[in-house]
Amino acid sequence: MLWLWILLALLLLAAILYWQLVIAEGSYLGPRVVALLYDWAASAYERIKGFDPETEQWFLGLPLAMALERIPDPFVLDVGTGTGRLPRALCFQPHFQGQVVGLDLSRRMLAHAVHLLHPYADRVTLIWQDARFLPFPDDTFDAVTSLEMLEFTPNPRAVLREMVRVLRPGGILLVTNRVGRDALLLPGRAFSRQKFAALLDELPLEDIRTQYWQVDYDLVWARKRGRPVGGGVRPLAEVLRCPDCGQTGMVETGRAYRCGHCGRVCPVAPDGVVEMVRG
Numbered sequence: 001m002l003w004l005w006i007l008l009a010l011l012l013l014a015a016i017l018y019w020q021l022v023i024a025e026g027s028y029l030g031p032r033v034v035a036l037l038y039d040w041a042a043s044a045y046e047r048i049k050g051f052d053p054e055t056e057q058w059f060l061g062l063p064l065a066m067a068l069e070r071i072p073d074p075f076v077l078d079v080g081t082g083t084g085r086l087p088r089a090l091c092f093q094p095h096f097q098g099q100v101v102g103l104d105l106s107r108r109m110l111a112h113a114v115h116l117l118h119p120y121a122d123r124v125t126l127i128w129q130d131a132r133f134l135p136f137p138d139d140t141f142d143a144v145t146s147l148e149m150l151e152f153t154p155n156p157r158a159v160l161r162e163m164v165r166v167l168r169p170g171g172i173l174l175v176t177n178r179v180g181r182d183a184l185l186l187p188g189r190a191f192s193r194q195k196f197a198a199l200l201d202e203l204p205l206e207d208i209r210t211q212y213w214q215v216d217y218d219l220v221w222a223r224k225r226g227r228p229v230g231g232g233v234r235p236l237a238e239v240l241r242c243p244d245c246g247q248t249g250m251v252e253t254g255r256a257y258r259c260g261h262c263g264r265v266c267p268v269a270p271d272g273v274v275e276m277v278r279g
């Protein structure tokens with residue numbers, strides 16, 4: 001009889017590990033675990049996902065470039081950029097002439113992004129940083145995007161608020177919401193279609209449009225309320241906020257950004273990634 005209990009306990013343990021590490025990708029264990037799992041999986045990520053370039057253009061690159069077409073040089077932030085899927089899709093579009101900042105907490109995913117984004121190296125900046133603190137002032141970007149990331153953060157609502165904060169009035173938010181069977185196993189991280197739309201509506205967003213996309217994800221488009229102001233690319237040193245003291249005024253000193261207030265130094269690694277996380 002004892003062996004049966006041991007077997008049941010082992011099965012339960014395997015189920016919990018599968019849930020926590022495979023379905024939730026470590027998200028209930030904290031951002032460091034999520035980043036560690038992505039570091040481990042980084043070299044296989046593109047193969048596992050098998051992105052089809054035409055589909056990526058049709059659903060991501062083209063509609064986003066079109067939505068930004070009135071802004072001469074749009075400034076775009078992609079949160080949880082991973083291996084640079086969104087920057088690639090957008091920069092491939094001939095009429096997109098802006099700049100993209102891609103931010104991620106997994107350093108190895110960013111290392112692969114550097115490689116894959118090589119043709120667009122002069123138009124994409126990659127930052128190693130946690131999405132819970134976006135190191136930019138309010139109203140900075142013309143579009144903020146985040147694909148397949150929100151549900152892996154400890155507090156998706158807070159991260160959404162942070163994304164909307166750095167989006168300028170009139171700017172475009174493009175995010176994914178986890179749906180499908182596995183979403184049921186992500187309490188507090190994935191939301192029903194109605195709840196997600198209501199959540200966005202509470203932020204200063206309008207024109208909220210849910211688009212069915214993949215079995216596991218909806219694409220959700222929205223626009224930040226308010227009178228559109230400014231727009232366009234800005235120098236990184238002008239918009240970077242110090243991850244320690246939160247002040248703008250980072251000075252570019254060759255291979256680093258140095259905070260003019262508290263002196264914190266964020267190195268620019270040899271591969272060009274701006275490292276805000278302390279390694």
Ligand SMILES: C[S@@+](CC[C@H](N)C(=O)[O-])C[C@H]1O[C@@H](n2cnc3c(N)ncnc32)[C@H](O)[C@@H]1O
Nearest residue numbers: 038080081082085104105106130131147148149
């Ligand atoms: C499923 S991948 C999606 C990557 C990319 N957006 C795509 O669609 O291919 C999730 C990404 O979110 C990143 N991520 C998870 N939690 C994060 C956090 N708190 N801050 C920044 N990035 C995070 C992971 O490191 C990973 O690269």
